Amino acid sequence: xxxxxxxxxxxxxxxxxxxxxxxxxxxxxxxxxxxxxxxxxxxxxxxxxxxxxxxxxxxxxxxxxxxxxxxxxxxxxxxxxxxxxxxxxxxxxxxxxxxxxxxxxxxxxxxxxxxxxxxxxxxxxxxxxxxxxxxxxxxxxxxxxxxxxxxxxxxxxxxxxxxxxxxxxxxxxxxxxxxxxxxxxxxxxxxxxxxxxxxxxxxxxxxxxxxxxxxxxxxxxxxxxxxxxxxxxxxxxxxxxxxxxxxxxxxxxxxxxxxxxxxxxxxxxxxxxxxxxxxxxxxxxxxxxxxxxxxxxxxxxxxxxxxxxxxxxxxxxxxxxxxxxxxxxxxxxxxxxxxxxxxxxxxxxxxxxxxxxxxxxxxxxxxxxxxxxxxxxxxxxxxxxxxxxxxxxxxxxxxxxxxxxxxxxxxxxxxxxxxxxxxxxxxxxxxxxxxxxxxxx
Ligand SMILES: NC(=O)c1ccc[n+]([C@@H]2O[C@H](COP(=O)([O-])OP(=O)(O)OC[C@H]3O[C@@H](n4cnc5c(N)ncnc54)[C@H](O)[C@@H]3O)[C@@H](O)[C@H]2O)c1
Numbered sequence: 001x002x003x004x005x006x007x008x009x010x011x012x013x014x015x016x017x018x019x020x021x022x023x024x025x026x027x028x029x030x031x032x033x034x035x036x037x038x039x040x041x042x043x044x045x046x047x048x049x050x051x052x053x054x055x056x057x058x059x060x061x062x063x064x065x066x067x068x069x070x071x072x073x074x075x076x077x078x079x080x081x082x083x084x085x086x087x088x089x090x091x092x093x094x095x096x097x098x099x100x101x102x103x104x105x106x107x108x109x110x111x112x113x114x115x116x117x118x119x120x121x122x123x124x125x126x127x128x129x130x131x132x133x134x135x136x137x138x139x140x141x142x143x144x145x146x147x148x149x150x151x152x153x154x155x156x157x158x159x160x161x162x163x164x165x166x167x168x169x170x171x172x173x174x175x176x177x178x179x180x181x182x183x184x185x186x187x188x189x190x191x192x193x194x195x196x197x198x199x200x201x202x203x204x205x206x207x208x209x210x211x212x213x214x215x216x217x218x219x220x221x222x223x224x225x226x227x228x229x230x231x232x233x234x235x236x237x238x239x240x241x242x243x244x245x246x247x248x249x250x251x252x253x254x255x256x257x258x259x260x261x262x263x264x265x266x267x268x269x270x271x272x273x274x275x276x277x278x279x280x281x282x283x284x285x286x287x288x289x290x291x292x293x294x295x296x297x298x299x300x301x302x303x304x305x306x307x308x309x310x311x312x313x314x315x316x317x318x319x320x321x322x323x324x325x326x327x328x329x330x331x332x333x334x335x336x337x338x339x340x341x342x343x344x345x346x347x348x349x350x351x352x353x354x355x356x357x358x359x360x361x362x363x364x365x366x367x368x369x370x371x372x373x374x375x376x377x378x379x380x381x382x383x384x385x386x387x388x389x390x391x392x393x394x395x396x397x398x399x400x401x402x403x404x405x406x407x408x409x410x411x412x413x414x415x416x417x418x419x420x421x422x423x424x425x426x427x428x429x430x431x432x433x434x435x436x437x438x439x440x441x
Contacts, residue, residue, distance in 0.1 A: 001191045004127040005161065008092055012198045015039040017092040019199070022116050024051060024081065026274070026344065027133060027167040028097035029062060033069055034178040036078045038203035043091060044081040047115075055081035063343040063370055064172055088123035093131065093199055096120070096145075097167060100134045101278060108137060108282050110144055117148035124149055129161040129195045135220050135279050137286035140164075141213040146188065157189035163196035164213040166220030172341040182206040186216035224279040225297055230265040231276070232300035235307055238267035242314070242440060249426045269403050269424040269441070270307035270349030272338025277304070277347045308352040312360070314441035315399060315422050322420060324398055327361030332387070332397040334414065335404025336368045340425075343370040350403040351380040358382065365397075369408045391417040401441075402427045 001009070011017040017040060021032040024046040036042040046052050051061050058071030073079035080087075088094060098112035113134055120130060130149060132141050141164040146156050156162040165185045170176060183200050185207050187193025193209055200207045210216050234252065241248035248267060256264045271277040280297040287294045316326045338348040345351065350366070351374070357364050366374070367389045374384045387393065389409065394400060394417040402411070405425035415421050415434045422439045431438070 001194065002158070005191050005195060008127060008129065008161075008195060009198055011092055012195065012202055015202060017199070018043065018090060020045055020088060020091040020094045022046075022094060022096045022120065023098035023112070023134075024048075024055065025097065025099065026062060026171055027169045028095075029055075029060075029065055030169060030178045031095065031097060031133070031167075032079060033065070033073065035203045036073045037069075040203065041077075042073075042079045043087045044079060045083070045085060045087065046081065047083060049083050052081045052083050055079075062171075064341070085119040085123055088120055089125055091128065093129040093195075094120055095131045095133055095165075097133045099274070100136050100282070101274070102281055106281055107285050110136075110140070113140065113144060114148065117145045121149050121151060124152065124154055124160055126154060126159055127161075129163065129192070129199065131163045131165050131196055131199075133165055133167045135166060135224070135275060135282070136217055137221070137282040138214040138217040139286065140217060142188070157192060161192040161195050162188040162213075163192050164216045165196060165200060166216055168220070168223070171344065172339065179203065180205050182208055184208050184210055184216045184219055186210045186213045188213060218283070221279055221283045224275050225283065225300075227265070228271065228276050228280050228304065229296050229300040230263070231268070231271065232303040234265045235267045236303050238440075239310060247440070249429055266426075267424075268307065268349070269311045269353060271304045272346070272348045272350075273344065274346045308349050308356060311349075311353050311401070311403070311422065311424055311441045312356045314439055315357070315401060318399060318420050318422055318439040322398070325361075326357065329362045329398040330396060331357060331362050331364045332394065332400045333364060333366040334368070334389075334400060334402045334409060335406055335425075336366050336371050336374060337404050337406070340405050341370075341407065345371060345374065345378055347378065348404075351378055353401070353403060354382070354384075355380065367409075368404070369406055389414070394418050 019035050019040045020043045021028045022045045024044045032042050032044045054061050058074050060067040060070050096116050098116045101109045103109045132145055154160050168181045183204050185196045187196055197207055197209055238248040252264050255262055284294045284297050319329055336350040337343055354364050365387045368386050372386050399420040400418040401422040402425055405427040411427045415428055415431050421437055422441050424441050428438050
């Protein structure tokens with residue numbers, strides 16, 4: 001380790017290292033707070049000036065991140081949000097947490113990583129540590145980020161330090177948070193690894209080093225692909241169970257009593273969120289360069305993207321039973337966020353289902369306690385506002401579709417007043433009394 005690297009290590013151990021987090025979203029903001037709470041002075045950099053203004057006022061832009069935590073840190077100047085990359089010059093460590101979506105051709109969209117890399121490169125100083133956290137294909141840190149950072153003459157491993165540490169954030173998870181989720185860390189060189197390991201160990205409970213940035217990149221994708229494939233499997237099982245007249249939820253519960261070799265996954269109306277519907281295709285794309293076809297990923301994608309259509313089909317079957325058509329039906333969707341207890345609409349299957357229902361002539365309203373309005377975005381061409389959830393209003397709808405099972409909703413009351421319920425989350429599983437009104441989908 002060079003003398004300069006040893007000095008940085010000392011600053012990290014003393015929690016004097018100035019840390020910058022680039023991208024203050026679902027991943028970057030909790031990370032910035034965790035490092036600030038561990039005693040590091042944090043600069044948060046984001047291109048979204050509205051977001052930065054809100055943070056400066058001590059307001060959280062994310063439902064499950066409390067404003068109080070931000071307020072205390074901002075007032076103490078322990079967390080300084082800014083839109084300017086000039087502050088990079090004064091930092092010791094820079095952690096990049098920007099989005100990695102897909103393009104319209106469903107290929108990796110590296111534009112935010114490239115923009116952030118270029119902006120950091122402009123102000124890069126000798127001896128700094130740069131860590132990428134964004135979920136991405138194996139080779140990104142080395143093949144995409146490193147050349148950007150090296151273009152002004154500093155070389156990774158000697159001039160500056162480079163690492164990859166994949167984010168494993170699970171918004172809304174009450175058992176695990178940023179500090180307690182074990183963190184994989186990999187360095188471009190051994191001293192890059194030692195510095196990154198020291199940095200994360202100073203704020204997080206458990207850090208797990210791996211041998212290369214490519215291994216860490218692929219490990220993260222493997223985790224998400226594992227979920228995508230298992231969700232597809234259980235979704236297929238659900239459709240078969242519906243056809244056989246069996247309750248898939250009871251089947252899953254029964255199988256879960258096996259204490260080894262089985263892990264329960266639950267079916268739903270389709271994949272949602274920024275990770276599971278998207279990340280697997282980062283690997284599919286990269287695998288093509290190696291003349292390799294990722295068949296499990298493709299098959300899982302095929303099953304999971306059909307689920308919104310299946311929900312529409314089941315809704316039609318339910319209405320048909322009542323001698324009604326989908327065309328002209330009044331429908332209420334409960335929950336539009338992609339999963340329970342979050343306000344995140346990215347890739348939410350509810351938006352796809354609402355679109356399919358409207359295209360078939362249904363009149364659709366929604367209620368979501370965490371999403372007051374839905375704007376045109378995420379491939380969604382409507383603007384909608386959450387309607388109140390009141391018994392006399394529920395009665396007016398031909399069917400209520402439970403697409404996200406937020407805990408704040410009283411499902412017994414919903415079922416009592418609804419004419420028909422299409423339940424994709426087993427939110428009504430315990431309400432046996434009303435079985436004839438409920439369609440599982
Ligand atoms: N959300 C999750 O649960 C989750 C979990 C694990 C991994 N990840 C991964 O973490 C990464 C970030 O995801 P996220 O959910 O935090 O995204 P996000 O959209 O919530 O936040 C990203 C932030 O980065 C900002 N940004 C975009 N381009 C920028 C740039 N060039 N410079 C500075 N800021 C920029 C945006 O304004 C936004 O505030 C992605 O690669 C994602 O796959 C997300």
